[in-house]
Amino acid sequence: MMFKTKERKTKSIGKLKKECLLLLSKYVRLRDCLRTTGTLTHCKCISCMRLIDYKTAQAGHLVDRRHSATLFNLVNVNAQCPRCNIFLDGNILQYRRALIALYGEEAVNELEDMATEIKHFTVDELLNLKEEFTQKIKELESNY
Secondary structure, three states, X not given: OOOOHHHHHHOOHHHHHHHHHHHHHHHHHHHHHHHHOOOOOEEEOOOOOOEEEOOOOEEEEOOOOOOHHHOOOOOOEEEEOHHHXXXXXXXXXXXXXXXXXXXXXXXXXXXXXXXXXXXXXXXXHHHHHHHHHHHHHXXXXXXX
């Protein structure tokens, strides 16, 4: 991918990660709204299956965000209600069970194994992720 030289030079890794996380959150919430309710306004929490508003939903990670290798993994990130994500520390047991039902136990085991890897993102990788998530969001919104 070709990026503007100015954008490549002026954006720090930290700032780009934050931008990517915001786009990831929007994409995951939209994806899960469509997957669970067929609308772009409401979704079900991956852990407790409660119906939640798109704006209230959070992008919860099964493998904690501090593990950089799984930070942007789309299997690892799913819509959660604030109660499960924050107050129940992710409601991990129910989250894991739901992921196994969605993707299979092997995919979840692979995800958990990835947590031991160390990943250092480059500016170009983050710019690519930013572009990828932006495109995925546009596709979901235009296909709805």
